[in-house]
Amino acid sequence: MSSKRLISIITLPWLAAALVILLITKLRDDGTRWHWGLFGSAAICFSIGCLARTSVMLAEKAQAEQIRRP
Numbered sequence: 001m002s003s004k005r006l007i008s009i010i011t012l013p014w015l016a017a018a019l020v021i022l023l024i025t026k027l028r029d030d031g032t033r034w035h036w037g038l039f040g041s042a043a044i045c046f047s048i049g050c051l052a053r054t055s056v057m058l059a060e061k062a063q064a065e066q067i068r069r070p
Contacts, residue, residue: 023038
């Protein structure tokens with residue numbers, strides 16, 4: 001997988017989370033139910049981004065260890 005594609009896979013969930021958080025701050029109605037629902041969506045996007053980054057780091061570490069072993 002190319003590094004450019006990998007960076008976009010890792011970055012997109014965090015961008016989605018930031019976009020949802022910005023959307024929450026723009027809402028000014030009395031519907032707190034919507035705010036909590038959107039906050040939950042942002043948290044899910046953020047956790048997917050963290051999971052993607054952790055998976056990539058673990059895969060790179062495993063690959064580096066395989067290269068070092070004869």
